[in-house]
Each structure stands twice: as C-alpha cells, then as structure tokens.
Amino acid sequence: MMHEFEIYLRAYINLNGGDLDRIWALAVPKAVRRNEFLLREGDICRHKTFVMNGLLRTFGKTADGNEHILQFSPEHSWTLDAESYDHQQPSSYNIAAIENSEVLLWSKADFDGLLADIPELKSLAEQLISRNIYSGRRRLLTALSATPEEKYHEFVQSFPGLLARLPLHMIASYLGISIKTLTRIRQAQLRR
Amino acid sequence: MMHEFEIYLRAYINLNGGDLDRIWALAVPKAVRRNEFLLREGDICRHKTFVMNGLLRTFGKTADGNEHILQFSPEHSWTLDAESYDHQQPSSYNIAAIENSEVLLWSKADFDGLLADIPELKSLAEQLISRNIYSGRRRLLTALSATPEEKYHEFVQSFPGLLARLPLHMIASYLGISIKTLTRIRQAQLRR
Numbered sequence: 139m140m141h142e143f144e145i146y147l148r149a150y151i152n153l154n155g156g157d158l159d160r161i162w163a164l165a166v167p168k169a170v171r172r173n174e175f176l177l178r179e180g181d182i183c184r185h186k187t188f189v190m191n192g193l194l195r196t197f198g199k200t201a202d203g204n205e206h207i208l209q210f211s212p213e214h215s216w217t218l219d220a221e222s223y224d225h226q227q228p229s230s231y232n233i234a235a236i237e238n239s240e241v242l243l244w245s246k247a248d249f250d251g252l253l254a255d256i257p258e259l260k261s262l263a264e265q266l267i268s269r270n271i272y273s274g275r276r277r278l279l280t281a282l283s284a285t286p287e288e289k290y291h292e293f294v295q296s297f298p299g300l301l302a303r304l305p306l307h308m309i310a311s312y313l314g315i316s317i318k319t320l321t322r323i324r325q326a327q328l329r330r
Numbered sequence: 331m332m333h334e335f336e337i338y339l340r341a342y343i344n345l346n347g348g349d350l351d352r353i354w355a356l357a358v359p360k361a362v363r364r365n366e367f368l369l370r371e372g373d374i375c376r377h378k379t380f381v382m383n384g385l386l387r388t389f390g391k392t393a394d395g396n397e398h399i400l401q402f403s404p405e406h407s408w409t410l411d412a413e414s415y416d417h418q419q420p421s422s423y424n425i426a427a428i429e430n431s432e433v434l435l436w437s438k439a440d441f442d443g444l445l446a447d448i449p450e451l452k453s454l455a456e457q458l459i460s461r462n463i464y465s466g467r468r469r470l471l472t473a474l475s476a477t478p479e480e481k482y483h484e485f486v487q488s489f490p491g492l493l494a495r496l497p498l499h500m501i502a503s504y505l506g507i508s509i510k511t512l513t514r515i516r517q518a519q520l521r522r
Contacts, residue, residue: 198471206475208467221464230468267459272413274466275400276422279390281473282506283398314474 139167139190143242146188146214150265151258161252161259165242170194170235176217177233183222185243189215192239193303197311198231207312210236210300216266237303281314289313290323331359331382335434338406342457343450353444353451357434362386362427368409369425375414377435381407384431385495389503390423399504402428402492408458429495473506481505482515 140162147153147161166185170176170192177183179199189211196209196217208231211217222229223246244252253260280292293313294301301309310320332354339345339353358377362368362384369375371391381403388401388409400423403409414421415438436444445452472484485505486493493501502512 198475200475204475206471208470208474220460221467224460230471267463268412268416270463271459271466274463274470275413278400278466278470278473279398279422281470282400282503283390283392283396311474 164248356440
C-alpha cells in the first residue's frame, strides 16, 4: 500500500524519502465495509482521509429522509467534511462506503503537523482545495442551469469509470433528478 | 477608503502599520458603474478584487442566453473567478455591477507577493477560501434538495440586507427557480 500511495504523491509533488516516511508513519489504514459509515451527521469529522481503493459517497439528508449525494470519492481521492474537520464541530453530512474500501486516516493534529513541516504537502493540499472550489462552482452552475440530459451527459464525461459501479438511484441523487427521469434519459440514449 | 479597508482587515487579522501600508499601496481603486462588467466570459481574471461599496454579481450564461447567478458580492466582500485567476486562463464566468460600486484591485503578481511576505494576509486568504468551500457545499445541497420555498427562506436568512437591493429576476436566477414561482412564494408569505 505504501508504494501505491507513494506513486500517487509523487505524481503531484517532489518529496524526499524522510518526508514520505513521516507522512506514511502517521497514516492509520482502515478497512471500511460496503454501507459502513466513516462519518455520521452530528459526529465530528476527526480525520483527513485518503481512499486507497474502493468507493465512498458524501451525502446530506433532508427532513423526509432523502439522501442527496454531494460527492463520490473513488480510489486515489481525498474525502472529509472540511467545515467539521477544520473547527472540530458536528458535521451536517455523512460519508459511507459504496464498495468495500481501504482508506488511510490522519488525525487533525498529526496532519496539521505534517502541513506545517512539509511545504510540498501544504502545496498539494492547496492544489486540492483549489480544484475543489473550481469543480464546486461548475457543479453549482450545472445544478442551477442544466437540463437533466445535460446533467447526465456531464456526469458521464466527468466520471466515465464510475457509471458501472454506481446504482441508478445514487447517480440520480447526485444529479438531483428522479430515477424515472434518469431511466428515461438512459433509454433514449440506448435507442440512438 | 483606506480607513474603512483597515477596519475590515483588522476585524480578521493583526497587521502592523507597515504591512497595511504595503497592501494599500498596491491596491488600485476603481469605480464600476451599474451594469458595467469587471470580467467577461472568455477574458482572463487578472485581479483579486475587494468590494468597498456597492454590489456585484458573478454569473454563468447558458447557450440560450440565460444568466445563472453564482454569487452576490456586496460591500466588504471579495470577488474573482479563482480558476481563471490562479491559472491566468480564460474565464467561464462574468462579473458585473448591480449598483454603482467602488472596488480595490490587486494584480496577481502583486497579491502573490503580499501573500508570500505577510503571513497574516495569507491566513485571511485561507480563511476566506475555507468559508467559500463550506458555503459552496451548503448551497449545492440546497440546490439539490430544497423546495423553492426552502430556497427562498434560506436566502432571506442568509442575506437579509440584499433583498431590497436586488431585482426579482436576479433572486430567482440565484435560487434556480422561475420568477413566477418566486412571486407566488412571496405573495403567499405576505398573506400570512
């Protein structure tokens, strides 16, 4: 696992061996079974989390119990609720595994120490935050303006590898459309 | 204007007089008339912008020419298109004035220099980025899950001071609902 994580990190930043060892030494590997929660609404998000393999989702719930998926986190991506993590306050969101997954966890104290001591890691964290802002803005514009067909098309373009791994109701939830509408769009595409 | 800007900065960070003078010396004040654009889709976002007074909006356009408002920027807030600014690439968004406004502009080179030399300013920038991520996530969840009534209620709670300053069609565009629906919601509230 360390070798795989090293390959991921080295794709973004130059790290010397000592820094890599230190980042790795503070990581706590954890297996998360399908449907298991890594974070529940009301709990505090205590860890920076890197997904080694598998697939997780972040979602909010409305009063009627409906799930609204904000983010999918496949292998080699990071996940947390930043607001809860930064201020160590109860979260409004849930993070749960869609597939059996393996993640690496760092406590906030440990990761803050790494960020303070390793400028390259800090730079990677800033890159990830920036990309998060860019994609969040694009996703908001899509949510406000796109037709269901456009939303689905954009999803297929952005996450071609996820389509076959997700149940329909989760894709519909992520897109903010009904399963009925999603099914109609997919059938229309098949007929073309 | 400097005194007002100083009050704003000192509410968030401790700055010594020399640092404040340096930040101020690199700021270029600009008056933006109502309906004037500060950034047009396809142009590069070259400045970090602080709104001293007035009100601006950031919006994307769809192929049919419709405006979708991502953000309102009233006095004492910052505005830019981060993706265009960070990479000095053409923007997908527009920023235009809703009211006659006065803004302060810093070029990317100047502001990067300030961030590198003034840790307190860097810390403020990080706070603003974090708040941007938190509010972006909340807004996405609202866009995906809330009823038009809930969307309007949340807007009124979040921006009580903006209601009277915005034409109805802009509030509707920001909420991603039709003017007809917005009018119905407002009339129903008045009847209560």
